[in-house]
Amino acid sequence: MRLIAATAALLITFAAGPTHAGETPAPEGAEVYIISPEDGATVSSPLSVVFGLKGMGVAPAGIEKEKTGHHHLLINTPMLEGEDLDFSIPADENHIHFGGGQTETVVELDPGTHTLQLLIGDQNHVPHDPPIFSDVVTVTVE
Secondary structure, three states: OOOHHHHHHHHHHHHOOOOOOOEEOOOOOOEEEEEEEOOOOOOOOOOEEEEEEEEOOEEOOOOOOEEEEEEEEEEOOOOOOOHHHHHOOOOEOOOOEOOOOOOOOEEEEOOEEEEEOOOOOEEEEEEEOOOEEEOEEEEEEO
């Protein structure tokens, strides 16, 4: 009986098809990236992080405007995947929201190695389809 239930659940999952992101379309060719710090840099805390965006504009959360979004900084956490991309980006110590349209920040990091990554969210903090995310930048805080 368990095998039948597990098989049925698996078939339903595959029949539903993959889920990749929210409903807001990403502008073709849009890119987000971290201008500073550079990948592999040794830095001190507090650390200034500067965001870059190409092929779309920045608009604050709650403002619905085509081909725009706002930044979210992921610190020491993997990129969201699958169904998690269909919902608002979490707001916690690892997922920092910049719903005011900010394009830079200063973060306090403990000594050690840390990862930084940007993810663009729409007016409701939901990733675009397809999601627009930067390469991971790794820094070492002395």
